Amino acid sequence: MHDIRPIRAKSGTNQEGTSAHNRRVMIEALRLNGALSRADLARATQLTKQAVSNIIEDLEQDGLVVALDAVRKGRGQPFTPYRLVPEGAFAIGLQIDRHLTRVVVVDLVGKVMARAEANLPLDEPSPGVRTILGLVADVRRELAGISTQSERRLVGLGVAMPGPFGLKESDDKWMMPAWQQFPLLETLAAGTGLNVGLQNDAAACATAERIVGAAHGVDHAVCLYIGYGIAAGLILNGELYNGGNGNAGEIGRALLSPTGPGSTPLEHRASLASLYQHLGLDPAERGLYEKLGALALAQDPRVMAWVERAASDLRWSVHLIETIFDPQTVILTSSAPEALARLLVQAMHPLLPSIADRPARRLPRLQLGTTDPWAIAVGAAAEPISRAFDPRFSAILKAG
């Protein structure tokens, strides 16, 4: 033994893993179905009534579920439904974008309890992190005013920022190279005392859609996010997929045609960055969001021209995504004003034919997800909640 190369093996499990999994399964079942009786839970999870009873008792003691009034329905003893207690857990979500940062606290069911935002200097992490830690402290204080146990129930801090991560150094400020180099997670962990996790903004969007949006309870969905860049958040087999290096879904960097290295990446043509350029706007400009919203509502011809061209590329992206992933649905989300996102979705129809064109579809091929600018921060916050409470393979295994 004791070769130089480590032994490759998955971790084993034991009764703790079993129990942890079953707890998570209960929580997920209550999340997806609303209040359920113990008997219902037993049937749905294939556990015995007794096992369910014990677990529910545990969860109740931990303040994660609560009994509702008994319900009479048909023969037999009335049943007591249990539901999740929203304030049973909280998480903080942090969005770091080029010129601004947003922080939210969400509860166990994904509701926003507190929020704060501030401007950031472009690509200067040191002052940026000071600002961020200030906002985090603010929302924590605010939360403490709402729930006395808030600190004990904080499960983590999720960070979302534009990817991809870990590539060669860049000198494009808009790629935030200094942030990429900065030891962000360590600094935040030290500054907040919380567990910190990172995902890219599209993944955060997908996580948000999964916990409170169009992907709730859908196991195979792709969330196409159109922000300053373009990326896709991938929900595969009911879990977010990150790829080998955390950069899965960076579809904005896909070249649009096979014809050589000269062809354009998608995000040069269909992202909001391209729109700003097309309109000659400064992305850092105040009131940009409102201005874009107004232009979209007025169907401004220059905006419409961009929409047409972008929609053509995005239509093709959806085609690719469907062809490659075979998802149940594709969700378009954006940091643009809803009016603009609607125009895009409209202009994307009719969609290109693909294998998603099946006889027995249940969900629409393409739907508009949230355009709430806070969605990314919410998704960032949802990640630690999901990590702590959703059933997943890794939660069963021992250790990390």
Next chain:
Amino acid sequence: MHDIRPIRAKSGTNQEGTSAHNRRVMIEALRLNGALSRADLARATQLTKQAVSNIIEDLEQDGLVVALDAVRKGRGQPFTPYRLVPEGAFAIGLQIDRHLTRVVVVDLVGKVMARAEANLPLDEPSPGVRTILGLVADVRRELAGISTQSERRLVGLGVAMPGPFGLKESDDKWMMPAWQQFPLLETLAAGTGLNVGLQNDAAACATAERIVGAAHGVDHAVCLYIGYGIAAGLILNGELYNGGNGNAGEIGRALLSPTGPGSTPLEHRASLASLYQHLGLDPAERGLYEKLGALALAQDPRVMAWVERAASDLRWSVHLIETIFDPQTVILTSSAPEALARLLVQAMHPLLPSIADRPARRLPRLQLGTTDPWAIAVGAAAEPISRAFDPRFSAILKAG
């Protein structure tokens, strides 16, 4: 309760699940690392020595592992390595292609124990199935001559055929519409008495690469398969990904550019079908494989012209795959002769820039996988083996 809509919930688990998982973890560890001592297994899986001892004893009784001679190495008591017993399990793999069918038996470690092939009439499942059942019976008989316990140790029958599945009816014979309609799995299950599973040919290729090829022990790999059509087999998080409807990876149907419904699917330009057309060959022709191999070795100019054009499209496919999946490596496999596949891989270099271009890569971005024409059948056979013996989330849960 008893709403019409069923309750959505994952299944719970118990000690059986724990035990099943731990067994699988042991088997995988031995598969990936070769022979290991109990102590090594305990360290690698984070289980206690005692737990490992019990499980190994079990596996030994089941004939799945066997002790080797004790090894002295440094201080302490010599250790006894255990290794997998190849003949501990068998599975049958079936490839159904347009004009032919292949059947193989593989053992627990993926070695081929018996094989048989026959011609099939194009898209006529009824006589086809008779042929297939005959071949299956043949290889079973052959296997019985090798291993006395073979029948008891057969874990299933895996089927691979060209996808996609379940779309609208087609009248293109080459899409095998009659096979698509035919109740294949039920017929085969009834005719063989085995568990039957289905995957598309690219997925089978990926499964083969995973069990015995370039993807052995790699958790994120995409296997680009170039056959009569083109598709990708996706290994994500160490498991084959099938998508919402079993059609993930059908990249051959991807349109090559955003410019409208008129543009060509990848597989019209880069598949072997396109090569046959380019050369004016009949795909059903005898000796086609050898002829192609000879042409490739001779660097025939017409072949080279096709290679150039196909490589341009495939280069871009690799770029897309890397951008979208962020895999550790991309493996090119093909049913074409190895010489031709080599030409393709050569012509695909240099690859397009992508996020896979990272400072600290360990695996090549693109590598040539197997070009053994039997690989698909082997992959088909590997699927039941994997289902029965590899650690996976679903194996922990109760029921199906």
Next chain:
DNA sequence: CTATTAAGTCAATTCGCTTGACTTAATTAG
């Protein structure tokens, strides 16, 4: 030759799910 190191076993324990009988409380049939 002794101390040390490491593999592996033994026997008791623990923990969480299961089993099967039982209690409670409603509806429905007569």
Next chain:
DNA sequence: CTAATTAAGTCAAGCGAATTGACTTAATAG
């Protein structure tokens, strides 16, 4: 109105698989 039926939920004993900690075995280092 009563008895039968149905279903939720509890009780207590049982069981199975991993854990624990002491112990045995067998090698090397000094």
